[in-house]
Amino acid sequence: MKRASFIGHVAWTGAGIAYVLGADGIVRAADAASGGFSFVQISDSHIGYMGPANGDARGTLEQTVNAVNALPVQPAFVIHTGDVTHLSKAIEFDDARAILSRLRAPLLALPGEHDVIGAEGPARFAAAFGRKDAAGRGWSSWDQGGIHFVALINVGEGETMGVLGDEQLAWLKADLAARKTDTPIVIFGHVPLFAVAPEWGWTTQDGTKAIALLRRFSSVTVLNGHIHQIIEHRDGAIRFATANATAFPQAAPGTPGAKPGPLAVAPGSLLGVLGYRTVEVDPTVSWQDFSLARA
């Protein structure tokens, strides 16, 4: 990636703050402190949800932001893997931006299906968190810290939830074709790329087509949200990991009688099932999940 487009990538105005950060500055700061490169994943903040599973989704997102800001080494960026809001309402995007703009690190956000509800949802998300250098319906890729990052969109706007679509798959094929086999690849997206629980909408229907394009690479990490719990899965050299939410948990797939949706847990145990993930590149990709109870 050329320097100009890289700066375009990190010149991130989505959180209400114009981050005018040179690529060199970010990477060197991380390298100097840790000897590696790190970023943070947060997901499913559902700003606007008010129910028995969490009466204060804004508060738990604020706690997450505080925990990330307190990390001894600030990540190169924070990726929010979707469902920033609960109902795509303007006030919810305003609240989410106000909270997320307090992050010390630059923010990247991908839409979940809750962020593209109705006629106005996609435009509201784009106005709040859209990126200038994105292609198609918002997918993008960039090189940073020795990693080739790809942010996929598998929700909304003319497509069924859990679909990448032929246009995006063609873009992904061309994007990956230019990469060497030993380039570590990190993929972001909201809905899991592999079939966690298709009957609950917890799969990307054409995800296998994307996975096929990733098989030739020696290191692939796929990080998703959507299911509000950590599930790890390995398929050859491709590692998958879904993330905890910052808002509320959901039932484990296969739980008898359970449905997808907000799951109320015992009072006092909510913070233990919410959290964020730190990802280190040193030079292999590894991650660690932290709950808000520990934060």
Add this chain to the structure above:
Amino acid sequence: MRALLAAAALAACVPAAAVQAASSPPAVHIRDDAFTPATLTVHAGDTVTFINDDDDAHTVTADDGSWDSDGLNQSESFKHRFTKAGKITYHCTVHPFMHGTVIVKSAP
């Protein structure tokens, strides 16, 4: 037929209640990630109320994209008036496995 006779008998006994039931506005409840009833039959010109009884967010969105409730929180509702006879299918954009049908008959 037996149900119809029973209904007729009930109507004969308590006409006020029966009339009220017959004229109550058609409604679909969203409960446990399902539209209930999954298939509702109305007449052209009828307005259907969709009520979200779930703790989760839902939408009521025409499959052909011609109308959309936007997001419904728990206990929020959406009304849509069906003007033309036909079979209209709809879904929830947040839960694409949720499907419903409204059959609209010509006005009586």
